[in-house]
Amino acid sequence: MPPENNPLTLLLRKLRQHARLDEADQQAVSALTHTVRKVEPGTYLVREGQAPTNCAVLISGFAYRHKLTGNGDRQIVSLQIPGDPTDLQSLYLDVADHSVQMLTRGEIANIPRSELQALSHARPHVARAMMVAILVDASIFREWVLNVGRRDARARIAHVLCEFAVRLDGQKLARGRAYELPMTQEQLADAVGLTSVHVNRTLKLLEAEGLIKRDRRNIQFADWERLQEVADFNSRYLHLAPQQTGA
Amino acid sequence: MPPENNPLTLLLRKLRQHARLDEADQQAVSALTHTVRKVEPGTYLVREGQAPTNCAVLISGFAYRHKLTGNGDRQIVSLQIPGDPTDLQSLYLDVADHSVQMLTRGEIANIPRSELQALSHARPHVARAMMVAILVDASIFREWVLNVGRRDARARIAHVLCEFAVRLDGQKLARGRAYELPMTQEQLADAVGLTSVHVNRTLKLLEAEGLIKRDRRNIQFADWERLQEVADFNSRYLHLAPQQTGA
């Protein structure tokens, strides 16, 4: 099957964003065993406390990583968009310290963890590319600590909206200055460490200020520049590839 | 110089916590070029926005990672204790997305980033060990998102105290059920996303409850079990080595 139709093309694209992979590397990635599966919202891709046996790459749909407190409060610690390998974070850890769950319906490609490990062992460039992907994830976690720890509700929510927009854009998934936010206000609340009630009010505030427009889950960026300012958003932490280098 | 006196012994110990390194691997790590330097509190080991050129391993003393919001609020995103490589987080990233600064006086071993990269390229087992170290750091970031996003002041502060205790213990740096907290209440506040005033009151609350005892910066765990409960602390996310495997 030509690589264009291969579910792993997405993964390959992701890996090549920051590291140069030669023909053999690319071949090896494309040759990974994988099974494609359709999944419903709520499906677990990783379950806290379990030993990870494979790595799911999101082909379509959205997912989120989260942790729970002892009394059941949820905190979403990151969002995953198509192309994201959801499980590199436990590639070499024996027990998952968090869960990953589908936000929407979608498709995933499951790759045996052992194959990824073997690949990273055998091919330094691929190992490096995976490491970069992991490091970028870690950088996003750090920004989220800042977001949740030091910004007020308005900036916090605006920040998540900005991050999502920029990441979608980076994967060529955004259509213009708008997107469908793939989550409920309650889930958004869990991402920013607030209450769904307060998220609702703050969303309306952002709208009243003319920063966004909303129609159900659809978010339009009425004033992208000012929204970024309000969000205190600077995309540096996403470590976007400055330029896609050709093959 | 025998490895016991080598500043890199600490790094080696860290790397070997989760991955098996053979003789040659260990040799290679011990042979890394490095310069030891004494540093004062406040010294920057990494500066946000700069291109990292070397990786500092903490030999003695404590450091912290932090980020700033646009209006100057600081959020500490993790604490570093002796043995921690402070800079693996930017091993393959071109621009540092956060700063690392010394909390106390201490000593660091600076290793050229290029050498670490070369080492990870040449030695898969070392690469894997570094990846694990990075993954554990990432796991700690995730826990901090949860801590700051979903726990109240009392639990949050207790949680940081617990984490610090367990990590010190893991490096054989704690003397019994007490330690000297190497930071001001203001810095602790920046670590938990609160005000120093509120940290002060909460610390006194924890003391009044009989969970800790304090004398200046010295923290004693008067009731370790109950403190962990209050903190909602579970060390799983630290991914501590189940057992130190012999050479």
Next chain:
DNA sequence: CGTACGTTTGATCTTTCTCAATAATGGTGG
């Protein structure tokens, strides 16, 4: 023995949470 920094305390103000009820929406079975 001052001075600067860190800690402690009080009083008041804000943001965000809670609780509760009402209104939309979307999906589903008939």
Next chain:
DNA sequence: CCACCATTATTGAGAAAGATCAAACGTACG
């Protein structure tokens, strides 16, 4: 295609956690 149900979104009123402002107090160190 329509009525019904379960979610999700919205709104209001009151409570609480934590922030802010300001001042006093300690303590280490030059």
